[in-house]
Amino acid sequence: MDNYAKLWLEYSPKGKNKDCKLLKNIVFGGTASDRIIENAKKELTLGLKGMLDITPVITVNFDEAAGKKPEQTALSSGKEILDSEEYTVFIKDESLCISSKSSTGILYGAFDILRTVASEKDVETVYADDKTVRPSNPLRMLNHWDNMDGSIERGYSGKSFFYENNEIVINERTVDYARLIASVGINAVVINNVNVKQAASYMITDRYFAKLAELGEIFAGYGIGLYLSLNYASTIEIGGMDSADPLDEGVKAWWKEKMAEVFKKIPTLKGFLVKADSEGRPGPFTYGRTQADGANMLADIAKEHNALIIWRCFVYNCRQDWRDKKTDRARAGYDNFMPMDGDYHDNVILQIKNGPMDFQIREPISPLFGGLKKTNQMLEVQIAQEYTGQQIDLCYLIPMFKEILEFKTYCNGGTKTSDLSDKECSDGTVTGSEGWSDIEDIGGNGSVKPDSCDTVADIISGKTFNSRFSGIAAVTNTGNDFNWTGDYLAGANLFGFGRLAFSTGLSSGEIAEEFIRMTISNDRDVVDTIKDILLPSRAIYEKYTCPLGIGWMVKPNTHYGCSVDGYEYDRWGTYHRADHLGLGVDRTDKGTGYALQYNEPNASVYNSPEKCPDELVLFFHHLPYTHVLHSGKTVIQHIYDSHFEGYAEAEQLAAKWETLRDKIDKDIFDNVSERFTRQLYNAREWRDQVNTYFHRISGIEDEKGREIY
Numbered sequence: 001m002d003n004y005a006k007l008w009l010e011y012s013p014k015g016k017n018k019d020c021k022l023l024k025n026i027v028f029g030g031t032a033s034d035r036i037i038e039n040a041k042k043e044l045t046l047g048l049k050g051m052l053d054i055t056p057v058i059t060v061n062f063d064e065a066a067g068k069k070p071e072q073t074a075l076s077s078g079k080e081i082l083d084s085e086e087y088t089v090f091i092k093d094e095s096l097c098i099s100s101k102s103s104t105g106i107l108y109g110a111f112d113i114l115r116t117v118a119s120e121k122d123v124e125t126v127y128a129d130d131k132t133v134r135p136s137n138p139l140r141m142l143n144h145w146d147n148m149d150g151s152i153e154r155g156y157s158g159k160s161f162f163y164e165n166n167e168i169v170i171n172e173r174t175v176d177y178a179r180l181i182a183s184v185g186i187n188a189v190v191i192n193n194v195n196v197k198q199a200a201s202y203m204i205t206d207r208y209f210a211k212l213a214e215l216g217e218i219f220a221g222y223g224i225g226l227y228l229s230l231n232y233a234s235t236i237e238i239g240g241m242d243s244a245d246p247l248d249e250g251v252k253a254w255w256k257e258k259m260a261e262v263f264k265k266i267p268t269l270k271g272f273l274v275k276a277d278s279e280g281r282p283g284p285f286t287y288g289r290t291q292a293d294g295a296n297m298l299a300d301i302a303k304e305h306n307a308l309i310i311w312r313c314f315v316y317n318c319r320q321d322w323r324d325k326k327t328d329r330a331r332a333g334y335d336n337f338m339p340m341d342g343d344y345h346d347n348v349i350l351q352i353k354n355g356p357m358d359f360q361i362r363e364p365i366s367p368l369f370g371g372l373k374k375t376n377q378m379l380e381v382q383i384a385q386e387y388t389g390q391q392i393d394l395c396y397l398i399p400m401f402k403e404i405l406e407f408k409t410y411c412n413g414g415t416k417t418s419d420l421s422d423k424e425c426s427d428g429t430v431t432g433s434e435g436w437s438d439i440e441d442i443g444g445n446g447s448v449k450p451d452s453c454d455t456v457a458d459i460i461s462g463k464t465f466n467s468r469f470s471g472i473a474a475v476t477n478t479g480n481d482f483n484w485t486g487d488y489l490a491g492a493n494l495f496g497f498g499r500l501a502f503s504t505g506l507s508s509g510e511i512a513e514e515f516i517r518m519t520i521s522n523d524r525d526v527v528d529t530i531k532d533i534l535l536p537s538r539a540i541y542e543k544y545t546c547p548l549g550i551g552w553m554v555k556p557n558t559h560y561g562c563s564v565d566g567y568e569y570d571r572w573g574t575y576h577r578a579d580h581l582g583l584g585v586d587r588t589d590k591g592t593g594y595a596l597q598y599n600e601p602n603a604s605v606y607n608s609p610e611k612c613p614d615e616l617v618l619f620f621h622h623l624p625y626t627h628v629l630h631s632g633k634t635v636i637q638h639i640y641d642s643h644f645e646g647y648a649e650a651e652q653l654a655a656k657w658e659t660l661r662d663k664i665d666k667d668i669f670d671n672v673s674e675r676f677t678r679q680l681y682n683a684r685e686w687r688d689q690v691n692t693y694f695h696r697i698s699g700i701e702d703e704k705g706r707e708i709y
């Protein structure tokens with residue numbers, strides 16, 4: 001047996017499609033053969049042999065007229081990337097055909113067919129009409145927070161499979177990893193932690209070039225671009241200089257020479273991710289320069305090598321005094337990046353965390369989305385479950401990501417001129433079938449879409465502002481554990497992130513169903529039971545942890561488990577401000593003013609305790625415990641009820657899982673059962689600590705008289 005699971009590429013025998021003649025003759029059309037095509041052939045051959053005992057004859061039929069699009073490079077525009085990655089699967093003359101303008105598109109088509117077979121859908125029916133899929137986002141990226149000593153920052157599934165003892169490790173698992181992520185549509189990967197320290201600073205030196213070049217080739221064979229996190233102060237740390245001032249000619253000259261060397265030695269490298277001026281990392285602020293100065297200096301040099309600079313917006317003061325009620329960490333991203341909208345050069349992408357704080361179970365959407373109008377933007381989410389259960393507690397994150405993507409920013413003025421334009425943009429993207437339903441409508445003429453077309457999905461797909469580069473990145477949840485993600489069901493977040501990034505229109509349920517069918521079982525009862533477990537899991541986690549959008553209340557440093565005051569009197573800007581009368585942070589016009597960073601009507605909605613949605617009300621308002629929510633409950637009663645309910649519902653999840661005992665693979669069953677045991681312990685701790693804390697501090701009894709310690 002292998003020493004790691006194959007997950008959704010298991011290719012175990014399937015009952016359906018055994019006699020499907022179409023699968024015996026497969027034609028790739030539209031592009032000349034290359035290593036990606038060879039990998040697509042290999043994959044189909046392996047998959048169809050394993051699942052159906054069919055050895056397909058695969059022909060490559062390069063049609064000059066259809067093909068001809070250049071392969072995707074970092075600097076082909078977002079629209080070109082989408083164009084070239086689109087694929088069509090269709091039936092012609094007893095053959096199943098895939099056509100695309102690029103070999104990557106053909107590879108995606110091959111994985112589409114394998115997904116159909118693995119989920120036991122009828123091939124003839126699925127492809128009876130031509131099936132065309134265009135990815136929703138140009139960049140679909142995973143960010144590894146792997147360190148070169150083999151540890152993973154916020155990793156919950158073992159050690160890194162990229163590094164051991166400060167060396168890069170390349171083996172069969174590396175190739176299988178590339179296959180796994182390409183199969184769900186990932187086309188970019190950053191392989192080292194954003195906190196670039198020690199050995200990682202030397203990634204851009206001779207010490208690692210050979211291995212990085214080899215790694216880059218493996219990824220390139222699956223249409224995946226290699227990116228590195230960069231130490232902003234490399235001039236000092238490895239260059240022996242005394243400055244990293246972005247406007248210093250010496251600094252620029254150093255980078256010019258360095259990048260020429262790096263891109264020559266690692267030809268597949270597509271660019272860099274930079275965390276600057278954040279949580280102790282160096283950056284342009286040290287020299288009195290702006291974030292744009294820093295990003296542009298690197299981008300201008302990277303551009304000579306056709307590469308991108310992805311610059312993170314996670315810049316805030318992490319040395320705050322908790323008594324200072326005006327400094328608000330939530331404001332920081334907008335305050336630091338908005339003033340330079342339009343100044344960032346065209347191969348810079350700003351990477352923005354979904355919320356203004358830090359991957360809490362509930363946060364409002366960053367107001368930079370809808371604020372920035374002249375800047376390339378990418379959304380950053382976290383599938384590593386740092387604050388959402390650490391791959392012990394189950395938290396299927398796709399419903400949360402759907403909410404983020406569907407959020408209306410009102411960046412185009414907030415008025416709708418017609419229902420039609422609404423449909424053509426966000427509605428088509430978010431709720432349509434796979435891919436974009438409105439392919440002709442992308443524009444590409446540099447104009448801003450009128451009105452609507454203003455959801456986060458619209459912005460990051462590049463549609464709203466016809467931006468050149470955009471997309472979505474996830475801090476990934478993988479490690480060298482047997483099943484890659486610690487909790488087997490956390491694999492649904494890895495799978496789901498890729499599928500959602502590629503086809504934003506898919507629903508959380510559709511994605512869950514695909515994952516279950518491909519990795520666990522096609523038995524209808526099993527599929528339904530696991531869907532019933534995955535889909536509500538995020539809501540349940542939210543119920544027994546931090547109420548009404550307030551966040552934090554976690555144990556410091558580890559971020560797992562409850563500590564109501566753990567981050568309260570600390571320096572990180574993470575306060576709930578509870579006293580004997582009430583709790584919540586006043587971020588209205590009378591408080592920190594954060595609510596006003598949104599476009600209307602969002603600003604007015606968040607600014608008002610009456611209008612603000614319940615789930616975010618304590619993020620924006622400091623309220624008495626007796627304040628009545630839209631739900632009709634008081635704040636304090638909501639806290640009690642949701643914590644009792646959350647624990648009870650977690651128990652139900654575990655009980656549902658128990659019904660699968662003899663119906664699924666024993667290792668999978670045991671792995672998830674063990675996690676549920678730990679989840680229940682954790683959920684009980686959260687319930688009791690939160691309820692006790694607020695019972696004592698408020699002095700208000702639970703209406704239902706339940707046991708509070």
Ligand code: GCU
Pocket residue numbers: 153154194195275279314358386
């Ligand atoms: C969080 C996380 C850190 C990480 C940081 C980031 O604060 O706890 O480990 O480095 O986010 O996103 O850079």
